[in-house]
Amino acid sequence: MKNEINYKEYYEEIKNQYPVINEGVRLHFWPDKTCVSARAPDHKSKIRLYNSSTITVNSNAIKLLELCDGIRTTQQIVDNIRNMDGINDNSLEEKITKFLYNASNEYSHISFLPARAKERVDLVSTGSKEHYFPTHFVLEPTNSCNLKCKHCYRLNGQYEKQELSLDEIKDVIDQMNNLGAFVVEVTGGECTLHKNFTEIIEYAYPRMNVLGVLTNGMNINEEMVEKLNPYKDKLLWSISLDSCDEQYHDSFRGIKGAFNKTCEGIRLLAKNDHCVRVSMSITSDNIDHIKDTIDFAHNDLKVLTFGYSSILPFGRGADLNNIGFSYEEILKIIDVRKYAEKYPGFVNFYEEGKLKNTLEHSKNCGVGWRSIVIGPNGNVRPCVMIDEEMINFGNIRDERIEDIVKKEIVKKLRNIEMPTEKSCDSCTRVSYCKGCIHRAMGANMERLDKGENQCAWAEKNNVLDYIKNIHTNSCANKSCGL
Known part of the structure; x- marks a missing residue:
């Protein structure tokens, strides 16, 4: 249980300090709401930011954040708000103090300076009140892969190799950054097979707050990790491992030796203090492996967190039997809560009622408006699971991304x-x-x-x-x- 905060004492502590917006914090406008994003200060915050990339704010919160410019003390901000709006509210001081506490301690939006900043720090704003510009995007630089996974949603049957050039990728990152995106997930195919993989991360680093890499981990080596160590404060690796049983993993991934190579890559990243999450794909054949795999990921691989999901019947996954478990069904079979208690903060799972609450209070998941996918042939689609032959917004080789996401179909998806x-x-x-x-x-x-x-x-x-x-x-x- 969290300790109760005495906001009167906290106000006395900060009233003569100078609240200032942290680097990487952005205000992002959408037609129906406004959100604020931030750069994660540590691995745990990075995972939280990656999973829930924006916080919705109202006009009062925007006003307060804009006043956190490093040249006003907390007391001056309180007085400013009181005079600006003619507020005669004895609780105003406590309300603002509580807001500043959460902005600093919960969301890392602001810091407190002991002395006045040399220059005013303005809150950066992006987005649009007319159009939905994404804050998150998935980049698939190549469709090449070194595995033959039974459940792959993309590579079903024969396929022609497709790849974006480094110049195209840099242009995509610049365009998305200008539109307000601050989280990128680099995947594939197997993204580490792109000849410019490390250069992609290097280029995205100053332009994004979180760099997610979704990989099977087999291609990770010491040279790659050494090159990427300078960027690990923003990197979040999600590495697929479907069991602690070597034989099962190799069979499911279609390549003998896959388990050992993946584990080697994970250990190398963990050794270098990278933020690593093990992701397990669940079928009826490995659902009994969850407990042992959680133990293995925590105690042997030393990763930061563990997640799991059911297989969906798309691509090669359509040929698998007994898939499509809901999270509730998984929890009925395996008591994952036990492992959440055993390793606090390690296992990602939906608490009872949390998923239901999320679904009931969010119109949709953000498909196509909060997030888009840019494929290895340049096609833009709304979701990694949606084939471009289903819904295709356009192609980056023919149109600017801003023009692509202004299309009417994006607004229609927002309203579903x-x-x-x-x-x-x-x-x-x-x-x-x-x-x-x-x-x-x-x-x-x-x-x-x-x-x-x-x-x-x-x-x-x-x-x-x-x-x-x-x-x-x-x-x-x-x-x-x-």
Whole structure:
């Protein structure tokens, strides 16, 4: 339990200090809300920022943050607000103090200077009140891969090698930075196979607050880690490991020796104090491995955190049986909470009611408006799980990203409500669809294939046109895996 804060004492401590906006903090505007982002000061904060990239703020919070310019004391800020708005509220001092405490200690938005700053520090703002400019993007520099994973959502069957050049990647990073993006996930394919992988990280480093790398870890070596050590304060590695059982992992990933190479890469990063998360893909064949794999990741590999997810029936995953567990179903089989208690803060899982609360209070996951994906051929799509033949916004080789995300389809995706237990309580597929527009679209494609009508969710959100487009352009040749 957290200690109670005495805000009167805290105010006395900070009243003559100078609140100042931290480096990397941005105010980002969307048509329907305003958010603030920050640079993570440590590994734990980095994971929190990576998982929940922005904090929504109201006009009062914006006003306060703008006053944290390094040239006013806390007391002057309180007086400024009181005089500016003509407020006669005895609790104003405590309210502002509480806000400043949270801005400093919870979100790392501000710091306190003992003396006045030499120059005023202004709060940087990005985004637009007319259009949805993403704060997060996924970059797939190559579709090359050194594994043959049974569940791969991208590489299903034969494929032609595709790759973005370093100049194209730099231009993408610059464009996204100018639009307000501050979190990038570099994936693939296997992103470390791109010949300029370390240069990509080096270039993104001063332009992004968090650099996520999603990899199988097999290509990580001492030379690479040495080159990337200067950037580890922003790097977050998510490395796939599907079991502590070598034979199972190698079989699932399709290459003998994959387990040992992946573990070598993980240990090398952990040894150099990089922020590493082990990510486990769950099927009915390895669900009993979770407990031992958690122990292995914590005690042997020495990683910072562990996460798991179910396989989705897309790409090669469509050929797997007994997949698609919900988080609730996993928790019914394996008591992961026990391991959350055993290793505090280590296991990422949804606490009871937390997932439901998130789904009920968020219109959707941000697909296509808060986040976009830029593929190795330059195509821009809304989600890593959505094939470009399903929904394709445009191509960076033909259009500027700003023009691509201004398209009407982005606004339409923003307004689609994701399925929830509340909105779909009478549907037998709610555990599969909830929280994911893509899965719900897939479920409705199956309904159309069977000659059934669209579900109530699809009808309410007018997604039939999307489904028809997907059905015509993708499922006719089964490239979507459905």
